[in-house]
Amino acid sequence: MNKFQLKDVNLWYNDFHALKDINMDIKAKEITAFIGPSGCGKSTLIKSLNRMNDLIDGCKITGDFLLDGENIYGNLDINALRKRVGMVFQKPNPFPMSVFDNVAYAPRVHGIKSKFKLNEIVEKSLRDAAIWDELKDRLKKSAISLSGGQQQRLCIARALAAEPDVLLMDEPTSALDPISTAKIEELVIKLKKKYTIVIVTHNMQQAVRISDTTGFFLLGELIEYNNTEQLFSMPTDKRCEDYITGRFG
Amino acid sequence: MKTREHVAKLIFMFCALTAVAALFVIIFFIFSRGMPAIFEVGIGGFLSGRVWRPLQGEFGIFTFIFTSLVTTIVAFIVGSRIGLWCAIYLAMFCPRKIYRPLKTMVELLGGIPSVLYGFFGVVVIVPFIRNAFGGPGNSMLAAMIILSIMILPTIINLSEAAIRAVPSFYYEGALALGATKTEAVFDVVVPAAKSGVNASYILGVGRAIGETMAVIMVIGNSPHMPESVLSPARTMTAAIALEMSYATGLHQNMLFAIGVVLFTIVIVLNLILTIRRH
Ligand SMILES: Nc1ncnc2c1ncn2[C@@H]1O[C@H](COP(=O)(O)OP(=O)(O)OP(=O)(O)O)[C@@H](O)[C@H]1O
Ligand SMILES: [Mg+2]
Numbered sequence: 419m420n421k422f423q424l425k426d427v428n429l430w431y432n433d434f435h436a437l438k439d440i441n442m443d444i445k446a447k448e449i450t451a452f453i454g455p456s457g458c459g460k461s462t463l464i465k466s467l468n469r470m471n472d473l474i475d476g477c478k479i480t481g482d483f484l485l486d487g488e489n490i491y492g493n494l495d496i497n498a499l500r501k502r503v504g505m506v507f508q509k510p511n512p513f514p515m516s517v518f519d520n521v522a523y524a525p526r527v528h529g530i531k532s533k534f535k536l537n538e539i540v541e542k543s544l545r546d547a548a549i550w551d552e553l554k555d556r557l558k559k560s561a562i563s564l565s566g567g568q569q570q571r572l573c574i575a576r577a578l579a580a581e582p583d584v585l586l587m588d589e590p591t592s593a594l595d596p597i598s599t600a601k602i603e604e605l606v607i608k609l610k611k612k613y614t615i616v617i618v619t620h621n622m623q624q625a626v627r628i629s630d631t632t633g634f635f636l637l638g639e640l641i642e643y644n645n646t647e648q649l650f651s652m653p654t655d656k657r658c659e660d661y662i663t664g665r666f667g
Numbered sequence: 668m669k670t671r672e673h674v675a676k677l678i679f680m681f682c683a684l685t686a687v688a689a690l691f692v693i694i695f696f697i698f699s700r701g702m703p704a705i706f707e708v709g710i711g712g713f714l715s716g717r718v719w720r721p722l723q724g725e726f727g728i729f730t731f732i733f734t735s736l737v738t739t740i741v742a743f744i745v746g747s748r749i750g751l752w753c754a755i756y757l758a759m760f761c762p763r764k765i766y767r768p769l770k771t772m773v774e775l776l777g778g779i780p781s782v783l784y785g786f787f788g789v790v791v792i793v794p795f796i797r798n799a800f801g802g803p804g805n806s807m808l809a810a811m812i813i814l815s816i817m818i819l820p821t822i823i824n825l826s827e828a829a830i831r832a833v834p835s836f837y838y839e840g841a842l843a844l845g846a847t848k849t850e851a852v853f854d855v856v857v858p859a860a861k862s863g864v865n866a867s868y869i870l871g872v873g874r875a876i877g878e879t880m881a882v883i884m885v886i887g888n889s890p891h892m893p894e895s896v897l898s899p900a901r902t903m904t905a906a907i908a909l910e911m912s913y914a915t916g917l918h919q920n921m922l923f924a925i926g927v928v929l930f931t932i933v934i935v936l937n938l939i940l941t942i943r944r945h
Contacts (some may be wrong), residue, residue, distance in 0.1 A: 470843060501845035511836040514859050523854070524844040575841075580844050 567598025777820030829863020
């Protein structure tokens, strides 16, 4: 089952051609990792999956982005799309409000008012993000006072509370210590039972540990896209091999 | 080289000390003339008395305090709403093409000397009030309107800066959850700018309560308790400025005493500002 199908995707920032003829299928309920050297377009691609690139002046996109067969740059309502395709950022970005209000933000925006229902969603999301036990007595506390690792898991809970199908994560652990990173990796593997996950990472071990499929990008092109095990054990492209063996910038 | 460094440092220190010295000299003179006068007439009667008849030795300034506070509060309520929305528009919604001209005009509004605001009040606002609601036109209402406009630039500029200083990842985080632009701005960005916006409010209030010239020109300056917002009235600043040129003796010292009250209010405002910042 494909969640996303990308066909002949090209993207320009003004004159700069940032994504070149990308064709890829992203499988549902799997973890897909994007790897590649800095500036190769990983963030650009992941941001175009929930249309966060729309915020950038001068960004032009061609090609098809099908989500469950429906073009996300077509008639699909952008706020509904972003509800379905959640995002976790590189730097934890909890809102400067209480833990509860952070998690309840998306349900509230999408029209849920009942206190009872909100309580239920907040608890479920925090449990799913494996942070309920740590935070259940601190729901009223400011989210800013949490540790970086807790903040990131809170942000995952906040994204889950929107009840998405897909979770996009752009280097979600690059600002965290090894223990927090391990917790998040464990969590991500658990989440793939219910969600389709796309993750950008600079950490090749991380890609090997958690992902099912890996895409290697270079200068805006998708160079190699394969089953993770295969890509790392027998890369077919020389440039990909150089990169994963560390012979490349 | 060493000596030059040393001289430069001394000059900087001297300049800094001058500013601090000026503050203390001002405080010293206001309080040294004002405080004895307050005790001479009695602090209770001074603050709560409603009759100001300096020649008969009656020095009650309750009416002036009341007028200052009411005009300031109303001007603040109106000006802070309009100013905040204006700042939100400039920072988050304004198309790039019209941003420059709008911003320039707001800055210009802040640079207009208060006596010219007074002109505007005399020529436009006062006749408008007279025609629309009756009465003399010179009134508390006229002062409220003028002051609401005068505090706009302070509130707009500082609030806009505060909103712009909110990291974009809050805004993007809200959008990524499916919020609309308006929801993201009002639910997340503006609350995150709260401390800066509050600072702009306090400076705006300080500007309103201290404004003298424009107020004198439109408020009618009656020393009696205003019966309604359409009545002429007199603020603390107006009371000082109107009589300073001819007052002597105790009367003059009583004007300093009004200055003590005004100064205390402004200091309290600034203290609140400083405390909120930390
Ligand atoms: N808003 C923008 N305007 C213009 N060019 C941009 C913009 N954002 C990214 N780019 C350019 O597009 C290219 C791809 O950027 P992108 O952020 O997708 O890289 P990345 O693979 O995520 O890199 P990193 O690993 O450093 O995060 C880079 O050359 C970058 O300079
Ligand atoms: Mg990136």
